[in-house]
Amino acid sequence: MLPPSMHRPLRSHQQLVAGIVAAIAAGQTDLADILAAVTPGGGKSLLPVIAAARLIEAGVVDRICWIVPRDSLRLQAEEAFADPAWQSALGHAVSVRAAENAPDLCRGLQGYVTTYQGIAAQPDLHLAEHRRHRYLLVVDEVHHLPSLAEVDPLAPDDEASWSRAILPLLEAARVRLLLSGTLERADGRAILWLPYRRGKRAKTREVALEASGWAVVGYSRAQALAEKAVLPVDFGALDGEAEWLDEERRRLGPHRISGSPEVARAALFTALRTGFARDLLRRAFDATRDLRATRRARLGIGPGEAAMGLGKLLVVAPDQENARQYLGWLRGWVPRTQAEHAVRIATSDERDAHATLAAFRLRPEPSILVTCAMAYEGLDAPSVAVCAALTHIRSRAWLEQMIARATRVDPAAGPYQTQSALVLHPDDLLFRRFRERIEREQGTLARDRKPRRQGELPIDDGRERADPIVPLASNATALRWERLAPGPDFAAARPEQRLAQQSDLLDLPSRRERALRLQVGQLVAAQVVEDEGMLRIPRGAGGHHAYSAALKRVMGKGRAVMSLAELEATVAWLERNRLTDHLHLLEGDAKYAWTARQRRLDLGMGKRPRERASKPSSASAP
Template sequence: MSPSPRSLRRHQAQVAAIVNAIAAGEAADVTNILAAVTPGGGKSLLPVIAAARLIAAGVADRVCWVVPRDSLRLQAEEAFADAEWRALLNHAVSVRAADNGNDLCRGLSGYITTYQGIAAAPGLHLQEFRRHRYLLVVDEIHHLPALTDVTGVAPGDDEASGWSRAIVPLLEAARLRLLLSGTLERADGRGILWLPYRRGPRATMQEVDLAAPGWAVVGYSRAQALADRAVLPVVFGALDGEAKWLDEDGQACGPHRLFNHWPVETTRPALFTALRTGFAEDLLRHAFLATRDLRARRRRERGLPADAAARGLGKLLVVAPDQSVARRYLDLLRSWVPQAQTATVRMATSSEADAHEVLASFRLQPEPAILVTVAMAYEGLDAPEVAVVAALTHIRSRPWLEQMVARATRIDPRAGDYAGQRALVYHPDDPLFAKFRHRLETEQGTLAKPPKPKKQRTLPLWLKEQLAAQADEDDDDKGGIVPLESNALALRYALLKPGPDLAMRRPENEAPQGELLDPPSVIERRLRARVGEMVATQAVEDEIARQAPRGPGLYHSYNAVLKRVMGNRSRAEMTIAELEAALGWLERHRLSDHVDLLEGDPKYAWTARQRRGWKPPVGRADGKPRGAPRAPAGE
C-alpha cells in the first residue's frame, strides 16, 4: 500500500497559525510555544513548520533542535529532509546533526544536538546563539528538571540537573523557543525546566500555567488522536504468573502471584524474578507467535511467498530490563527462527558498536523484523511497522511506559487500512502496570508534586522508584535477591478505552513517511569518504607509476596538500559545498603537482624536498626497473 497524501493535523495547523501570527507581528509578545502532543501525533514536524516560517520571515536566523538521545538526531534531520513535507510546506530549510566541532551549521540553516552534547561544551553552543538569532527547539523537555524543585529544596547534582544548567543559558539567549513533550509531569515529582507554574489544587502541588503571559500552548491528546485516526487503539495482553526467589538473607520466598488488585510487598521482587526466569520466556513466546502470525497473514493477503521480505508486514519490539537479560532474550528469539533467518533478529543497546545502524535498519528496511533493546528505542523511535511490543521491563513510571507502548501505536501506511491495524502489547499482569493503564485512561498529568515518601522495609534498593529514572541499560542487577524460577499462569486481553479529552497525554503515530532526501550528515559522511578515496587513489597511482617516493606518509602528505588548496580547511570542517568543490578539484588536478604548497611546514617539509629532488631509478638494459627478475637465458 502506498503512503496516502499528507495533510496537517489540528495541532500542527495550530502551531502553523501561531508562528504565522508571530511572523506577521500579530503575536510579538509570544516567545515560548509549548506543544504537549501525544506520542505519534506528528510532533517531529512542528520544528520544521516553525523554522520554515520564522526563518523565511526573518524573525529567526537559524534553528537548533535539541534531542534527548543521539539515536534521534538522524530522525530529526530526516524531518527537515522529507521531500513530501518540503513540497507541502514549500520550504528549503536544511539542518545537520552536529558534533561539538567548529562551525556547527556548516552553511546550513541550523543544527541538531543532544542534551549531552550541550552539557559537554556549553560555551561552544552559547557563542553560536550569541552570533545569530536562534529558534531553540527542546524535544522531550520533561527530561529536564527545574533547578529548584517544587518544595524549594535544591536538587542533587544528578545528570539531568547538569543538562538543565547547561541548557538554561541557551533558553535565555534564544530569540524564540519551541518546547515539545507528551507529558507535563515527571516521575520524581519535580517541576520541568522553564515551564511556568502556579499553585495547584493542594498547597504542596504546582501545575503548569497554561495561560502564562508570553506563552502559547498547543495540546493534542490521545483521545483527540484516536478520534482523528492518528494513532492506533491498543490491545493489552496481560500475562499472570508466579515466582520464587531467595531474599537478602538467603531465605526462600514464594511462590507468589504477580496479579493482585493492589501492590503488595512481594509485587516488585516477583516481577524482578519473572523477567529473568521462565515467565519471561513464556511472555516472549506469546509476543513472538503473535508477530509471526501477523506477518504470515499479511503475506497471504498480498500473495507473497512465505520467506519474502517486504515493508508493512509488522515488527516486534522487545524491551528488556537490562543488557545481560537482553542478550539472553536475543539468543532465545534466534533459537525460534530458522538458522538462515537469525539475522532478522537484532539487538540495539548502548554497548553495541553497531546499535545506531541496527536502529536505522529496523526503522527503514524490511529487516530486521525483531529488535531487542533496553532503553535506546523506547522513546522517539519512528518505526511505524512496530505492531507488537513485549514489555519485559520492571520500570513502572507512567511517562516511560507511555513512550514504550507508543512504539506500536503509529499507523503503518504500508499495512493496509486503519481499521485492520491494532497495537498489541504483552506485559506482566502486575497491579503496578494495571495502575499505569488506569492512569493512562483517566488522569490529566499536569501536576508537579513531591513524591510520596516510601517506607524503608527490608527490600533491596532496586525496589525504590528511582530505578525507573536511572541507568536503564546497566548490565549488573541492582537487586539483593536471587531469582529462582517463575512460570506463566493465564493470559488476558484488554482493549485500552479512549481516555478523556485531555491535552497532556501520550501514545504514538506520525503522518505516513514518504521519500526522504539524504540528511546533511549522511551527505557529509559520503562526500568525506569519497574525497578520502580519491586522495588515496592518487597516492597509490603515483607510487605505482614511480612518480613519488614510496612510504606510508604519502597519503597524509596528499591530504595536507588538499587542505592547503581548500583554504586550510580539513575534510572534517568542510561544508557540503566545500566537499563537493574538493571532489571537483581532484577530478581536474593531480596532488603531486602541488606538493610545493607544503614548503615551510616543518611537518611536511622533508616530504616536499624529497618529492622535488626525487627521480625514478634508472632502468636496466632490458627496459625494466632495477630489482625486477631477469628473463631466463635463451628467451
C-alpha cells in the same frame, strides 16, 4: 498559511502550531514560547520543520537548534527536514545537520541538531553560537529537564547539569518551541521553563495551560485516536508465579505476580529473568508470526518475500544481560538461516547499535529487535505492531513512550481499521495503576518532595541496582485482554482562541515579571560573553552560573523570588555595573571555588585572567 498543493494533511495540532508561527512571523503577537504537549506517537517531529520554515523565511530567526535526548534521534531530526514530501508541501529548503561539539556548528546550513549531553559537555560553545545569531530553539522531550532554583522558587539548588547548560540557551533564544509526550517527570519535579500553578492536591503544582505569554498546544491520545493519527492499544496482561531466595537465602513462593505489593517487586524481578519471561516472549513471537502471515495474505506478499508493512516485534528487556538471553531464545525459534538478520539486538554495548536501529526503522529486516532503553523514546518505526514489555520500570512517562513505539500508523500495512497495537506485559499492580492513570488523568503534575539527583535518562545503559534476592523459577498462568480507553482530553482553551485574546491583554504583573526575569538572564549572558572576549575571565569556567550566583549575592535573593520592583531594580543595576567586579563574593563557596580562586590569583599577579587549557573542577562545571 500553507501551500494548497500540499498532499499530506496536517493534524489539528500541526495546523495550530502553523497558525501560531504565522502570527509570530507577521508580527501579530509577541509570543516567544510555544509548548506542544503531543501524545507519544502523535506526530510532533514535524513541528520544528513547520516553525523553522516560516520563521526563517520571515526573518524572525536566522537559524534553528534542535536538542534531542539521545544521539540515535539526531538522524531522525535530519530526516524530518530532508523529507522531500514535506519540503514540497511546506515549500521550504531548510537543511540542518547533526552536529558534533566542534567549531561552526551549522557548517553553512540553517541549523543543527545536538543532544542534551552535547550541550552539557561544552555549554560555552553553544551559548556563543546562540549569542551570534537569532535562534529558534527546539527542546525535544523537555520533561527530561528539572527546574532550577534560578528561575523556580520551589526548585532545589542542586546539580541538574543538563538544565544548567540549557537554561542560558533558552534565555538567549528569539523563539522557543518545547516538545513533550508527557508533562510529568518520574521524580515528581517541575520541568524547566514551563509555567506552573498550584495543583488541586496538597503539595502539588500543575502545568498552567492558560499561562499568559504562552501558546500551549495540547494533542491528547483521545484527539489522536479520533483523527486516526495513532492506533488503538490492546493490552495482554500475563499473570504468573515466581519463587526466589531472599537476602537470608530462605526460599519464598510461589507468589503471584499480580499479588500483594509486599512481594510484587521480588516476584517481577524473578519473572523477568526466568521461565515467565520466556513464556511471555513466546506469546509475543507467536502473535507477531500470525500477524505477519495474515498481512502477507491480505497484501498479496509471497512466503519468504521481504517487504515493509508486515509488522515487527519490539522487545524491551530489563538489562543488557537479559537482553542477550532473550536474543538467544528468539533466534532459537527462527530458522537458522534467518536468525542472524531477522532477530537483532541494540544496546549501548553493541558497536552497531545505531545501524541496527536504522535498519529496524527503514528496512524489512530485522523483523524483531531486542533492546533495553535505546528504543524506548522517540524511535519512529511505524512497522512495530507488537511490543513485549519485559521491563521493571513503572514510570508513567517511560511506559507511555514505550507503548507509543507500537501505536504509529504504518502506511505500508493497509487501511487504518485493520491495524492496532499489541502490548504484552506482566500483570502486576503498578502496571495496572499506570493504565488507570493514563485513562483518567492528563499527567501535568509536579510534586513538592525531595528529589533524586539528576542522572542519565531512565536505565540508560540497561542496568539496574543489584538486588539481594536470587531468582529461582517462574511460569506464566493466565492471560487477559483489555483495550486501552481513549483517556482525557486537554482542558486548555484552543490556541487560536488564546491568540485572538493576546492583542487585548493588559501588561499583567505575572507577564511583566517573566519578561524581566528573561531580561536579567540575557544581561548576565551578555556580560559573560563580553568578559570572555576581553579575557577578563577564562573561557569554559562556568561563567554564566558563576555570574548568576554573584548577582544573587549582590541583590540578596535570586531572580525567581524577586518582586516586580526588585526585578526592575536588578535590570537597572546590571545596566550600570559589571559582575566581574563582584566575583569575590563567591569565595568560600565550593561550587565556584575554581572561578574565585583563579580570579584572585590573576589579580594578585597584576594580570588579566588568561585563557587556560585546564578544565574547571567538577564542582564548578555546569
